[in-house]
Amino acid sequence: KQEVTQIPAALSVPEGENLVLNCSFTDSAIYNLQWFRQDPGKGLTSLLLIQSSQREQTSGRLNASLDKSSGRSTLYIAASQPGDSATYLCAVDGPSGSARQLTFGSGTQLTVLP
Amino acid sequence: DVKVTQSSRYLVKRTGEKVFLECVQDMDHENMFWYRQDPGLGLRLIYFSYDVKMKEKGDIPEGYSVSREKKERFSLILESASTNQTSMYLCASSRAGGPIQYFGAGTRLSVL
Numbered sequence: 001k002q003e004v005t006q007i008p009a010a011l012s013v014p015e016g017e018n019l020v021l022n023c024s025f026t027d028s029a030i031y032n033l034q035w036f037r038q039d040p041g042k043g044l045t046s047l048l049l050i051q052s053s054q055r056e057q058t059s060g061r062l063n064a065s066l067d068k069s070s071g072r073s074t075l076y077i078a079a080s081q082p083g084d085s086a087t088y089l090c091a092v093d094g095p096s097g098s099a100r101q102l103t104f105g106s107g108t109q110l111t112v113l114p
Numbered sequence: 115d116v117k118v119t120q121s122s123r124y125l126v127k128r129t130g131e132k133v134f135l136e137c138v139q140d141m142d143h144e145n146m147f148w149y150r151q152d153p154g155l156g157l158r159l160i161y162f163s164y165d166v167k168m169k170e171k172g173d174i175p176e177g178y179s180v181s182r183e184k185k186e187r188f189s190l191i192l193e194s195a196s197t198n199q200t201s202m203y204l205c206a207s208s209r210a211g212g213p214i215q216y217f218g219a220g221t222r223l224s225v226l
Contacts, residue, residue: 009154032213034213034214041220043118043218043220044157044204044217045217046214046216049213049214089157091157093213102159104156104157106154106155106156107156
């Protein structure tokens with residue numbers, strides 16, 4: 001059964017710092033890996049999707065990488081801002097279970113201090 | 115613009131009550147999902163549906179049922195609410211074969 005782990009559970013950084021969030025998964029047979037953002041009391045917003053054949057995806061100040069063979073992904077946030085404060089979740093989908101299902105990590109709660 | 119709407123943001127119910135959580139999407143998506151989210155446990159899939167009247171169990175279906183009579187609406191039913199069902203419930207939808215799921219704002223349910 002696929003398991004997804006995110007470390008650290010919480011992270012606090014001063015504004016302007018570059019930071020890295022980590023995600024690992026136990027079964028490398030995935031189709032896609034996604035990073036989501038969740039603001040307090042809200043639903044999830046998809047940030048980046050990396051297909052299994054890709055190594056990375058970029059959107060603005062965000063860059064996500066994927067090393068499928070080692071079961072790892074990182075989300076790099078450049079020049080962090082207080083507005084980046086949120087919980088970031090990664091999720092994978094693949095033949096472990098149904099291709100329609102996502103398996104989520106428990107998230108990293110990021111606080112960017114002004 | 116993509117829209118997944120959950121009927122209630124907050125609900126308070128009593129133990130033993132029958133509870134309905136409603137979700138509506140306006141994107142003509144085939145797939146719909148119900149998750150619950152608990153601190154430290156992430157999102158766990160309760161049920162999903164890939165077509166009208168079709169459903170499949172997720173990882174934690176016990177104590178829940180679902181209904182999908184129309185393509186745009188997916189209901190989660192707690193037949194007899196219990197305190198351990200106090201949680202944040204999130205609905206999502208996606209197109210057939212599409213990996214990206216679009217989420218509603220969530221319903222925070224408290225069972226007293």
